[in-house]
Amino acid sequence: xxxxxxxxxxxxxxxxxxxxxxxxxxxxxxxxxxxxxxxxxxxxxxxxxxxxxxxxxxxxxxxxxxxxxxxxxxxxxxxxxxxxxxxxxxxxxxxxxxxxxxxxxxxxxxxxxxxxxxxxxxx
Numbered sequence: 001x002x003x004x005x006x007x008x009x010x011x012x013x014x015x016x017x018x019x020x021x022x023x024x025x026x027x028x029x030x031x032x033x034x035x036x037x038x039x040x041x042x043x044x045x046x047x048x049x050x051x052x053x054x055x056x057x058x059x060x061x062x063x064x065x066x067x068x069x070x071x072x073x074x075x076x077x078x079x080x081x082x083x084x085x086x087x088x089x090x091x092x093x094x095x096x097x098x099x100x101x102x103x104x105x106x107x108x109x110x111x112x113x114x115x116x117x118x119x120x121x122x123x
Contacts, residue, residue: 005087009059011117015051025043027043028043049066050068071095073095074094078091
């Protein structure tokens with residue numbers, strides 16, 4: 001990505017803004033600033049998820065666990081500064097429940113939605 005890691009990180013951790021740029025997220029509830037161990041709620045069409053921040057190392061790492069009805073997962077985002085000022089984004093996810101059985105193409109499509117919605121021009 002051409003955006004700096006700080007811009008990408010800011011978008012990822014602005015949980016209250018996820019419904020504006022992540023089509024699967026209908027609503028979020030966040031109280032206070034995110035910190036390791038803090039929680040938030042994510043509502044999608046199919047799930048009500050309790051989110052818990054597992055990793056928060058500005059501006060390079062964000063990880064969160066989601067626990068919901070019949071599904072749970074952990075997402076980890078590693079943002080590495082490139083020599084040209086851009087960012088290499090490394091995404092990992094471990095899941096349990098129906099999402100664990102997604103085929104590679106389906107998983108790629110879901111992940112692509114998140115990555116493509118990140119700022120790629122520093123704004």
